[in-house]
Amino acid sequence: MNIAPNSYPRTRKRLMAAAASVAIAGAIGFAAVATGTAPVLAEAVRVEAPQVPGFADIVERVSPAVVSVKVKAKIEPAADDGSDQSDDPDGLNNLPDNPQLRRFFKEFRGFGDQNGQDQDRRRFGRRDHNNDQPRPVAQGSGFFISDDGYLVTNNHVVEEGSAFTVVMNDGKELDAKLIGTDPRTDLAVLKVDGVGKFTYVDFADDSKVRVGDWVVAVGNPFGLGGTVTAGIVSARGRDIGAGPYDDFIQIDASVNRGNSGGPTFNLNGQVVGINTAIFSPSGGSVGIAFDIPASTAKQVVQDLMKNGSVQRGWLGVEIQPVTTDIAESLGLKSEKGALVSSAQDDGPGKKAGITSGDVITQVDGKDVASPKELARLIGAYSPGKSVDVTVWRDGKSETLKVDLGKLPSSDKQASADQQQPAAPAKPDTLADLGLTVTKSDNGNGLVVTDVDPDSAAADRGIQPGDVITSVNSMEVNGTADVAKAMADAVKSGRKAVLMQITRDDTNRFVALPVAKG
Template identity: 85%
Template sequence: MNTLRNSSSNTRKRLMATVASVTIAGTIAFGAYATGTMPVLADAVHVQSAQVPGFADLVERVSPAVVSVKVKAKVQPTADNGFNDGFDNLPDNPQLRRFFKEFRGFGDQGGQFGMRPFSHRDHGNGQPRPIAQGSGFFISEDGYLVTNNHVVSEGSDFSVVTNDGKELDAKLIGTDPRTDLAVLKVDGGGNKFTYVDFADDSKVRIGDWVVAVGNPFGLGGTVTAGIVSARGRDIGAGPYDDFIQIDAPVNRGNSGGPTFNLNGQVVGINTAIFSPSGGSVGIAFDIPASTAKQVVQDLMKNGSVQRGWLGVEIQPVTSDIAESLGLKSDKGALVSSAQDGGPGKKAGIVAGDVITQVDGKDVASPKELARMIGAFAPGKSVDVTVWRNGKNETVKVDLGTLPASDKQASNDDNNKQSAPTAKADTLADLGLTVTKAEKGKGLVVTDVDPDSAAADRGVQPGDVITSINSNEVNTTDDVSKAMTDAAKAGRKAVLMQITRDDSNRFVALPVGKG
């Protein structure tokens, strides 16, 4: 009996404990709900992996050296509408006038790249002062900075805006249109500027990371990144084309801005973009640091750049031309004419020579020859090796000073070859019909077979054939003899010198039927 009582008592105790336990748990749960705390959840996703390096440290160091360049245009008489369009004589066509206002030349030079016409401001005299903006960067602590020539070429007053927003007046020190470079100077009032240095761009490799900093569309302090995508680009901008191509977003207003390597050195200066649409498609072209460094030094010292001058007109050596002259490769620069009074002609260089070396350094192309000669100071004496009559000869040339503007061939109608009156003869093997020139020197082309090699190479009626393989030709017999001599020498082509509008050029034509 006692056992049953004890068992019943123990059961009640266990039930009481269970009820108490449930009551406590319920109180705790209710308390958690009442106090607003959330139940403990699993950890958020976090992946431990190698982090891709960024450019923040680089940008932080170089940004103070990069500035926005503001250019105030020269004031011109204004139209009645208050805008300086300069096209009062245009037809009364609103669309035509709007087109010329937008592309009047101040800003985007050539329509590919440049500073953007930013705004107009009235300076109290009722005449607006158009303001354009480009980019630049300090190269010395005392305030010298570099930008593009096309940024400043139309300006009269200049200022720069630093990374911290200060606007400072700047003075134009010098420009070099041939390389599209300019140097400005800012007076810092004794303050020292953060500046950057040029890299050794010979060590720049295709695929290297680069960072461009500048002022696109007036948005100062903009940073974009990409890679070097090509070197040695010739985009037809001038005689010293040797651009670094970068694959990075560069836009109007980036002109004159620097492109940095990961060491914070300037590998190139933004000067052009490939832009079918007018905006960035990710292909930009930079003036190499090696070119900029030398030009900038000259501008800082003299305010201008003086280059050596050979005084010859040159053209590329094609494989056909190399074959006609007996050259082993198509390297070098073919002299189409030596200018009267020029250093080259004085030294004995003549049309038909192929310049293969300068001071013992090989010449690969006309562009390279122009850069090599331009790198010498006027008055420098150089050894020029030419291929002439099947062998190399070396002449010593005292270089002159490159003229401020290139001499242009005259296109005056009075200087053109008069219409021939003599009987025409046919050179069937060349696909040409010719007649004697009026003055007895050379043969005038009167007709070109459209299916001939001569037509393929651009020979036109009116051209004057003056020589073949450096031998003067005044009759069709002279041409036939030159062709026969070339065939006996085992050559597959002859080199024909032609004159057109007072300019000379060479064309290689096959010895066989044209």
């Protein structure tokens, strides 16, 4: 059959179109089959949200400078009752003089032969009493502050130790020696020698630390070295009764046993504080920990590295807080400062003219907010340093030049001249104050014989036997002196008088309200 010239192309087009239709149908059919055997799954949920910055970069940089501190000491073996057994390591001296009984106990305890001894030690972990090697007594944290091996920790971590080992971030153990300690601030400095240069960290300016700032603590809690926790500064200026220079930074980063001596970092990798104490009814972290501020630590550490100890200035006065009532009685505008309850006879303060009843308001132009602040300011100076001490006396400020002494190893107590006498038969009354008093035997002051339980005097702790030595800095030898001081206070527009009280050879001041009318 002949095909016209134009018919072949048309036929070919029809065949190709049919083939394409078959291919499309086949593809649709395959898709249907595939869908039936393996259903297509929806995509996993993913939220594109702003990413919160982490602490990994900080931790990576500072961790090599943080170490675990292991402390060992030689401990004499002791009996269950606490008695020393160094002369009787086997505990057999108190047995009756019976050879069979002694042999029985030796064999029972593994002393009969070397094999028995070794077996007993393996089974019960018994320590050889002839071995005087140091034993572990404490474990804490620390951090390097110089590339030549000086590191900081707490005094309470190392105070019982005779041998010290630091465990690096990579697990390497190095021997260290104790350079010096300062129990008053609970700081200590160790030194690792002959190993090379160390990664170290620096102290921050903690005056710029604010409540709410992020902090990171690194340490060795429960022996788990290299542990990192994070939180914020939750308070500043905490006084927890640990010592005369309490000024702790409070943080809520998790701190536990073993963190002591470890650093707390700011986001720049600088040490803002040293973990020292926790508040914990349970013994574990409840989110309240206390750090020694970097400013305190830096100064103490420098002294320890240089001298092995810290020498502080000494003013030689006993002080107490200025309450609102005391401020009112003295004409002060606020309850800031430190009230001198007594000046020690051999102290530099008394030699310079500071007397009982003065309120110390400044040291070298720096304001004194409280007795703790005064202790920190004076303690920051070296012995022999001459300082200007501003006091509030007789309603005006006065500046005295004081050459500081050296702080004694134990705080001296001023002795009072008054002896507590017995009450005479005819006491007088200070009805407005709720007190019954009598003259002292030596004529100096008034002895309190009775206190009205409903009076302000009772509320402020005045007790029978107390000796009133002065009122508003005026010596009193009779009730007339007290009445005059009260009248003068009323004329001056004051609402209270300031009484100096002596009890058990210790002076203190008590502000009592005065009645007007």
